[in-house]
Amino acid sequence: MGKTIKCDLSTKSIQNAINKLKVYQNELQRKNEIFVKRLAEIGLDVIQTTMESIPDEEKGSYYTEIINDQNGNIVGASVRLSGEKVLFIEFSAGITYGTNDYPLSSGNSYGMGTYPSQKEKSDWDNPNGWWYTDESGHPHHSYGNRAYMPMYHAEQAVIIAVRKIAKEVFSS
Template identity: 35%
Template sequence: MAKIVMRGNFSSKGIQYIINQLERYKTNLRQKAELLCRRLAETGQTVALQSINDSPLGKTITLRIEMSPKPDGCKAILVAAGQTKSNDFGVISTLLLVEFGAGIRLNSNENPKAGEFGMGVGTYPGQIHAFDQNGWYYWGKDEKWHHTYGTKATMPMYNASVAIRTQVAAVVKEVFQ
């Protein structure tokens, strides 16, 4: 942001003039902080949507931005939610399947955050097929057998976080110029 110089004299009228300048600056700064939050969240949302759409399970995932003003600026959160699917072993969110993957054949490179969150290929409770190179069959709701190699991790939230971190400097420069 450019250097701001405020001028005025020390009369009551001059001091009021400086106070008014500071109030306008404060309002402008708050608006720019909100714009910065929104722009960074939208950057992440765009990248996450691309990754979500790269997965056959993408249509089961919703994405939204939650913004809230704070005394010192604002807070923006990119929120993703998947449908829950259940089988004989338990319940899982489709977002977790898309973020961390299932099946080693499609996921030789795991999500870099997998270990940190205890997620990833072969971590689903009761899993028995994650490392089958030839895939496996499951009984579908349509009462037919289906072959699968699992779910490829397209990592929407991880990719969104990388994009946001990569774009911070450029977006700050653009918003506060």
């Protein structure tokens, strides 16, 4: 990706080098925008694929938020997932049929029986499921839901793709 610009110590040569640097700067900004957009698309595609397997009543919305600098140049992107139940979709809730803990590199453990406001720690692992009351006061039986992990899987896909996409975009 490196670029060499040579110049002599003359006004014309220095101006020519400045012009080449401006072209290179614009080219680099354009390539950076392509790089960011492609990685965001990969993350969003993984989330979309994951969300297709989730029941409609549990789904949230997902979108890409583009991050611009003060000049309006794209400098980053954030793939977002929002909705009332997205934490349950990502980390699971009250699951009674076993799953591995949520795989966080920080060493924190999220998984079965770890929901902070859980009333009784023994409820989550009852093989007969458990009951909860919805906002309108109606009781519901549940065996919980598994962790679909759309954000985790999107992050992993982006991490895997970074070098490949960088080589494709910046080597041309």
